Amino acid sequence: MPSLLESFMIPSAMLADIEAKGFIDLHSHVLCGLDDGPSTMEESLEIVAGMSDMGYSTIYATPHQRRDLYAPLPERIIESTAGLRERLRLDGATMKIFSGAENCWDDLLFEKSKKNEIITYEGTKTFLLEMPGFLLAGELSRQLFEWRKEGYLPVIAHLERYIDTPNLLERAGEMAETAVFTCNLEALGGAGGRRAVRVAREAVSQGIARVLCSDIHGKAWLKHTAKGLKWVRRNLPKGSDELLLRSNPLLVLSGEVPV
Numbered sequence: 731m732p733s734l735l736e737s738f739m740i741p742s743a744m745l746a747d748i749e750a751k752g753f754i755d756l757h758s759h760v761l762c763g764l765d766d767g768p769s770t771m772e773e774s775l776e777i778v779a780g781m782s783d784m785g786y787s788t789i790y791a792t793p794h795q796r797r798d799l800y801a802p803l804p805e806r807i808i809e810s811t812a813g814l815r816e817r818l819r820l821d822g823a824t825m826k827i828f829s830g831a832e833n834c835w836d837d838l839l840f841e842k843s844k845k846n847e848i849i850t851y852e853g854t855k856t857f858l859l860e861m862p863g864f865l866l867a868g869e870l871s872r873q874l875f876e877w878r879k880e881g882y883l884p885v886i887a888h889l890e891r892y893i894d895t896p897n898l899l900e901r902a903g904e905m906a907e908t909a910v911f912t913c914n915l916e917a918l919g920g921a922g923g924r925r926a927v928r929v930a931r932e933a934v935s936q937g938i939a940r941v942l943c944s945d946i947h948g949k950a951w952l953k954h955t956a957k958g959l960k961w962v963r964r965n966l967p968k969g970s971d972e973l974l975l976r977s978n979p980l981l982v983l984s985g986e987v988p989v
């Protein structure tokens with residue numbers, strides 16, 4: 731009889747790595763020199779150490795994929811992930827690092843989508859998607875349907891950033907069975923503007939956002955992630971940190987939408 735974890739569609743080699751206890755971050759800019767994340771390996775290591783102190787055991791590196799800003803090639807992301815992983819191994823650190831990307835809703839993404847080359851979380855058909863300012867509910871829900879037909883599961887980054895979308899939470903709620911909405915911990919902790927903070931807290935409290943991410947860009951960001959975690963533990967039912975930062979991310983990596 732397979733264990734719950736073994737029954738997920740995650741490749742077994744990776745499963746062995748993830749199975750260790752700890753939070754799983756599905757959105758981070760931890761690799762150096764690829765985007766607006768850290769510029770040195772030393773800072774990447776400081777971020778990893780800080781995340782480890784907060785209880786993370788697995789980080790998915792998701793550098794930007796935006797035609798207008800940063801679009802490192804998949805080979806570079808994989809190479810950079812391997813470099814950080816090797817450095818951590820040499821240092822004796824236990825943090826597991828996997829590759830991914832933060833795919834912006836732009837022509838680059840749609841070119842990749844046509845060729846079935848969207849950069850997903852390593853070894854899965856789940857990918858991180860960033861919207862360009864608005865949620866674009868109509869187009870998004872049509873496209874989500876297409877992606878789901880093709881076996882992809884989109885994970886939508888930082889719902890609270892789309893605050894200028896009319897009826898944002900209602901629209902997200904309508905799509906919450908076909909995609910996974912996430913909020914950034916820093917917004918829960920009180921950073922990023924009053925409206926964004928309110929939206930993030932409501933989205934999580936109402937169960938619309940079912941995964942929480944760091945979206946960490948540098949070591950100075952660690953304190954915001956920590957504040958968000960503190961807010962979760964103080965304001966949500968007991969065990970919500972495990973649910974939103976471990977159990978639900980595991981489901982998402984296996985291609986399922988958490989309920």
Ligand SMILES: [Fe+2]
Binds near residue numbers: 758832
């Ligand atoms: Fe990001």
